[in-house]
Amino acid sequence: MLPTATYRTTAFVEAARRLGVDLTVASEEPSTFEASRPDALLTLEFSHPTRAADQARAFATRHQVDGVLGVDDDTVIVAAEIARALGLAGNDVAAVEAARDKYRQRVLMQQHGVAIPSFQLHRLDEDLEGIARSVAYPCVVKPLRLSASRGVIRADDPRAFVDAVQRLAAILKQPDAAACADAAASFLVEQYVPGVEVALEGLLTSGALHVLALFDKPDPLQGPFFEETIYATPSMLPAATQRALRDTAAHAARAIGLTRGPVHAELRWNERGPWLIELAARPIGGRCGAALRFQDGATLEEVVIREALGLPLGSLSREDAASGVMMIPVPGAGILREVRGVAEARAVPGVEDVVITAHRGQALVPWPEGSRYPGFIFARGRAPAEVVSALRAAHRRLTFVRDRQTD
Amino acid sequence: MASSEIRITAEPVDQRRCKFLVDRPVYQGVRRFASRAEAPGSPLAEALYAIPGVSEVIVSANLVTVVKDTDDPWQAMGKSVGAAIRQALAGEAPAVVEKAAATSAGRLSDDELYERVNDLFEQQVNPMVARHGGRVELIDVQDAVVLLRMGGGCQGCGMASVTLRQGIEGIVMEHLPEVKGIVDVTDHASGANPYFASAKK
Numbered sequence: 001m002l003p004t005a006t007y008r009t010t011a012f013v014e015a016a017r018r019l020g021v022d023l024t025v026a027s028e029e030p031s032t033f034e035a036s037r038p039d040a041l042l043t044l045e046f047s048h049p050t051r052a053a054d055q056a057r058a059f060a061t062r063h064q065v066d067g068v069l070g071v072d073d074d075t076v077i078v079a080a081e082i083a084r085a086l087g088l089a090g091n092d093v094a095a096v097e098a099a100r101d102k103y104r105q106r107v108l109m110q111q112h113g114v115a116i117p118s119f120q121l122h123r124l125d126e127d128l129e130g131i132a133r134s135v136a137y138p139c140v141v142k143p144l145r146l147s148a149s150r151g152v153i154r155a156d157d158p159r160a161f162v163d164a165v166q167r168l169a170a171i172l173k174q175p176d177a178a179a180c181a182d183a184a185a186s187f188l189v190e191q192y193v194p195g196v197e198v199a200l201e202g203l204l205t206s207g208a209l210h211v212l213a214l215f216d217k218p219d220p221l222q223g224p225f226f227e228e229t230i231y232a233t234p235s236m237l238p239a240a241t242q243r244a245l246r247d248t249a250a251h252a253a254r255a256i257g258l259t260r261g262p263v264h265a266e267l268r269w270n271e272r273g274p275w276l277i278e279l280a281a282r283p284i285g286g287r288c289g290a291a292l293r294f295q296d297g298a299t300l301e302e303v304v305i306r307e308a309l310g311l312p313l314g315s316l317s318r319e320d321a322a323s324g325v326m327m328i329p330v331p332g333a334g335i336l337r338e339v340r341g342v343a344e345a346r347a348v349p350g351v352e353d354v355v356i357t358a359h360r361g362q363a364l365v366p367w368p369e370g371s372r373y374p375g376f377i378f379a380r381g382r383a384p385a386e387v388v389s390a391l392r393a394a395h396r397r398l399t400f401v402r403d404r405q406t407d
Numbered sequence: 408m409a410s411s412e413i414r415i416t417a418e419p420v421d422q423r424r425c426k427f428l429v430d431r432p433v434y435q436g437v438r439r440f441a442s443r444a445e446a447p448g449s450p451l452a453e454a455l456y457a458i459p460g461v462s463e464v465i466v467s468a469n470l471v472t473v474v475k476d477t478d479d480p481w482q483a484m485g486k487s488v489g490a491a492i493r494q495a496l497a498g499e500a501p502a503v504v505e506k507a508a509a510t511s512a513g514r515l516s517d518d519e520l521y522e523r524v525n526d527l528f529e530q531q532v533n534p535m536v537a538r539h540g541g542r543v544e545l546i547d548v549q550d551a552v553v554l555l556r557m558g559g560g561c562q563g564c565g566m567a568s569v570t571l572r573q574g575i576e577g578i579v580m581e582h583l584p585e586v587k588g589i590v591d592v593t594d595h596a597s598g599a600n601p602y603f604a605s606a607k608k
Contacts, residue, residue, distance in 0.1 A: 002566075002569065004565060004566055004603040005565060005603065005604065006565065007565070009565055009566055009567075009568050009569055010420075010421075010567075010568040011421075013568045013569060013572050013573070014421055014568070014572075017572065023572075023573065024573075025569050025573050027566065027569070029603070031566070031569060031570065031573070031574060032535040032536055032538045032539055032541075032570070032574070033535055033570065033573065033574030033575070033577075033578070036531070036535070036574075036578060037573060037574055037577045037578065040573040040574070040577050041569070041573050041574065293422075293478075297422075297478055299422070342416060343414060343415070343416045343417075346416070346417055346482075346485070349482075350482065351482055352419070352480045352481055352482040353417075353419045353481065353482075356596060359563050359598055359600075359601055359604060361600070362604065379482075380480055380482070
């Protein structure tokens with residue numbers, strides 16, 4: 001299931017072709033070719049997973065379905081519903097729904113003793129001044145369902161807390177966020193955990209977690225907003241620390257009830273040990289999957305499709321080279337007119353690709369209101385430090401020419 | 408022409424395929440070199456096939472698409488490709504010469520396939536993609552491989568690869584099983600009005 005707004009379409013479609021898999025792409029909007037290619041294209045109501053499962057059941061009466069795969073936070077729930085309806089292998093629906101909801105996943109993790117920051121759930125219409133007086137600082141205000149750290153804001157005192165919640169409330173009134181219904185009426189307040197942050201990309205098989213990559217995040221994420229920048233792997237953290245982080249992620253997946261498929265976790269590490277910050281039942285977001293390549297030459301998407309179909313997984317060991325990706329920071333608000341320096345950025349030794357995903361005329365929106373990176377830079381090298389240097393050097397060569405937005 | 412002034416932008420499509428956008432015309436038309444055997448006579452193809460791992464070359468106006476069969480990163484191979492393009496353009500002879508007319512024995516010639524694919528595009532494909540403000544242009548058919556370019560709402564669309572692989576390719580293969588493959592030579596990065604813009608994780 002590929003939402004029309006996902007960055008990952010080409011990677012999954014081409015991965016299926018390389019594997020020789022007969023692919024049916026389901027989206028929430030109809031393709032112009034659906035009527036003439038009914039075996040290859042399908043429209044499903046992603047916003048109503050049970051209805052989507054009924055639609056898939058009808059489809060399956062006419063076409064053979066061997067596996068079902070969602071690629072983002074919403075479609076993994078639809079995939080679980082369809083797997084249940086068709087008797088296919090898949091995660092438990094309740095587990096993926098819990099993974100989708102920041103509060104529910106925290107409750108489960110807390111019940112199972114996973115190391116997580118303390119948290120509280122509040123409604124936006126509560127007395128914010130009153131909450132502000134009872135909160136321990138620094139804290140982080142979070143929406144329940146938005147992704148890419150959109151709406152996530154750190155507050156260091158009561159005044160900043162009230163400002164942060166009001167800013168989040170405005171974000172949650174935007175049409176796409178408001179579609180989250182009840183989830184858009186509440187928010188989380190979470191203890192801010194200092195320390196280094198990593199991202200863990202994993203694959204669950206029969207409940208066991210295989211770590212595909214542990215990414216260091218060399219740019220400190222201290223807030224007040226949490227826009228991602230660089231991921232680099234292999235991690236340079238000590239082996240014992242990496243094991244502890246892996247064990248925490250595995251513990252979290254078990255607590256939520258996930259047993260199979262890709263997981264992406266954000267964790268922190270400080271003098272008190274590992275902390276699970278977020279866990280999602282999907283692969284890494286954006287174009288970042290291209291930073292991963294395995295010993296047998298497979299891409300992350302190939303591994304994920306193999307798992308969904310029960311095919312031999314091949315090597316789950318990452319290539320020998322260090323690899324990294326930079327999610328290009330939004331340079332500021334405005335309408336994108338031109339990106340300069342792409343060729344120069346690509347020419348930086350170690351840089352493999354510079355992908356500009358924003359198109360001319362697109363509104364660039366900084367965090368926390370925004371969640372769309374204008375592009376991605378990929379690099380490989382002998383060591384993570386070399387990769388990080390290449391990513392930074394390439395980024396310095398880029399100039400985003402933009403007009404100020406007047407509307 | 409000073410070859411050192413030639414600006415080339417690499418646009419990797421995936422691990423195997425990379426587009427090189429040259430700041431000037433390379434060839435007035437489209438030519439695909441499916442193997443090293445087709446390269447002699449065209450300095451650009453000869454130079455590119457001299458690079459270890461190159462398995463296919465497609466030249467379309469100012470776009471050179473290179474396919475490789477190695478796992479070497481494009482960053483490493485791209486420099487050799489850039490040097491080959493500059494070398495070919497610096498010479499006196501045309502970088503690419505027109506392909507000799509194919510002789511067909513018992514199968515549709517590329518010219519015949521071109522006509523049929525073109526009819527299919529006009530009658531079925533383009534009326535459909537027009538609903539999303541898109542259009543698909545048949546560039547050429549070479550060795551039974553269809554070269555096309557996507558425009559309008561299709562150019563840069565987040566679902567362009569779905570339209571291509573799940574829609575257009577299926578229709579073409581269903582009606583013309585002689586077609587061996589479809590290559591998209593679109594510069595999607597320049598699409599300014601994509602029907603679906605990528606926006607989420």
